[in-house]
Amino acid sequence: MVLTTRVDKVEQRRLELAESALRTLGDLGYARTGLREIAANSPFSHGVVHYYFHDKIELITFCVRHYKTICSRRYDDAVASATTPQGLVDDVVAIMSRTLLDDAALHRLWYDLRTQSIFEPGLREDVRDIDLLLQAMVGRIVARAVELGAGQALVDEATAYAAVDGLFEQALVAASRGDDAAQEAATLLGRRVAALLRSIVA
Amino acid sequence: MVLTTRVDKVEQRRLELAESALRTLGDLGYARTGLREIAANSPFSHGVVHYYFHDKIELITFCVRHYKTICSRRYDDAVASATTPQGLVDDVVAIMSRTLLDDAALHRLWYDLRTQSIFEPGLREDVRDIDLLLQAMVGRIVARAVELGAGQALVDEATAYAAVDGLFEQALVAASRGDDAAQEAATLLGRRVAALLRSIVA
DNA sequence: GAAAAATCTTGACAACTGTCCAGAGCGTCC
DNA sequence: GGACGCTCTGGACAGTTGTCAAGATTTTTC
Structure with a gap:
């Protein structure tokens, strides 16, 4: 072209x-x-x-919008190709641990901007859009686990997202302490997300 | 004196x-x-x-240390006085919803500074201390629920804390949209934390 | 009550911020 | 070839930042 x-x-x-x-x-x-x-x-x-x-805010907003195109479909392949609940969780957890290490700067940016949106109204709508996109992403994982016979979902989509997101942010903060800490955080993140997912769909 | x-x-x-x-x-x-x-x-x-x-960082650090003395014992009375798992969860959830509305500025500050600690090494140690304190706080709630016969804990303390914290941060971000949104966020927070706690100790 | 020390105000500094603009460099079209 | 419009540079602006220090003010000490 x-x-x-x-x-x-x-x-x-x-x-x-x-x-x-x-x-x-x-x-x-x-x-x-x-x-x-x-x-x-x-x-x-x-x-x-x-x-x-026009603005600094317009640039940042554009960035945030661009971010969502990168992130929100990260687990779709794993969701589509999984054949057992166990395999689904394993795949999702592996991807999550890897992106924590590989795309750390991107994730740092996201959590920073989401917090900024509390103080800066101009960012709120875009942040909210992305949050809903990520929530739907987690929702697809949970729904697929139910579909594969893992049990029934004990919490709604928003709750599942917030809980998993809390684990991811915890890991990101821990990973900022250095390379060794990041490796350990990635391992722990995997274990913890797996345990959580098995608790909320059973 | x-x-x-x-x-x-x-x-x-x-x-x-x-x-x-x-x-x-x-x-x-x-x-x-x-x-x-x-x-x-x-x-x-x-x-x-x-x-x-001496520094701006020293002031901020001092603030963060001061913050922990305010926050980490918030649920101790509810934990001590609860006689049933149901009552424990109800009390905890009520306190949490209320502090979301009453101490919003304090909580905003905490999440902001925790995110800043990712970029500012000088804040990391103090932030980590507080995180461990808050984690222990959630740990006491979970342990008490087990003690009262709610079942056994399906995830470890760190996982429970990160998950509950994720819900709280979600509510805080939502609450920044205005008074009505804050009220709704507080209600949802209560429901979601209750559902989550009942999922992870069963 | 004077001398000394602790405390606070005020103004200055260099560095930085977001924003804007005059003009240079460029290729395109009449 | 000359005029035009798009792109980009680099500097200037007013405002802010963290930091510091000289001096005024208050408190303590003898």
């Missing part, structure tokens, strides 16, 4: 800047991330940010 | 400033809270902060 309209090129630049912003936010956190730092992690100078985005 | 040593007075000033910092941080969030704003919410001027604290 050589034919790139002007609109396409603009959208591509916005994506480039968003990727750079995601990297920077995941590294430094929202409180310490400035527009210049984001631009420094991109091929452009700091002025260009305001050429493609 | 009229006899106040010099050390006592210093400690009292540090507490006053910490209280003001807790208020400000809970209102504005870590990213938007400056030393001048903290001082403005206290009877002192901004320069005095560096008279009692």
Whole structure:
């Protein structure tokens, strides 16, 4: 596709800047991330940010929206291909432990921005959208476990999501203490999510 | 106790400033809270902060330590006085829903600072201490439920804490959307924590 | 009551922030 | 070739930040 309209090129630049912003936010956190730092992690100078985005908030919002396209379908293959409840839990837990280690910056960014949304109303709607997407993701896992005969769901979708999410955030905080701690956190996360899932669908 | 040593007075000033910092941080969030704003919410001027604290980090750290003395014993009475598993869960859930509404700023601050600790190593140890304290708090609730004949614990203490904490954070984020949303979040939180507790100790 | 010490205010500093803008560089079209 | 529009740079702006220090004020000590 050589034919790139002007609109396409603009959208591509916005994506480039968003990727750079995601990297920077995941590294430094929202409180310490400035527009210049984001631009420094991109091929452009700091002025260009305001050429493609009206606001800092608009850029961050764009980032958060971009994030959801990366995350929310992560377990779909495992859900589709599982044949036993045991196998489903094993696969899900393996993916979760791996993404904790591989995509740590992305996850750090997500929890940071979700917390920021408490103080910054401009972020709330987008954060809420993603939360619902992630909740549906967990819901599909639970529903599939029920379908495979693991039992019945003892809590609703929102409760299951919040509980699993709590475990993931706990692991992410623990993983920030260093490489060894991250490895251990990933192992514990796997065990704990498995135990929890078996408790809430039985 | 009229006899106040010099050390006592210093400690009292540090507490006053910490209280003001807790208020400000809970209102504005870590990213938007400056030393001048903290001082403005206290009877002192901004320069005095560096008279009692070497650093901004030292002040924040002191705040976090102060926070733990407020929070970690919140459910002890309910745990001690409960006579049935049902009654225990009801009491705990009632306290939790109430503190979500009454101490929202304090809880906002806690989740904000815990996330900041991912990016700011200077906060990690204190945050970890509090996390362990809160975990023990949840552990006492679960252990008491078992003691009262609710069944056996299906997950370990850390898992139970992370799951309940996930529900609480979910409710806090939802509560930030306004007064009506906060009321609904408190109700849902109660129902969900009760359902979760009954699932993990059965 | 004077001297000394502790406490607090005020203003300054360098560094940083988000935002904006004048102009340079560029390719495209008449 | 000249004019035009899109893209990007780099600097400037007003405001904020954490930090510090000189001096005023209060409290303590002798």
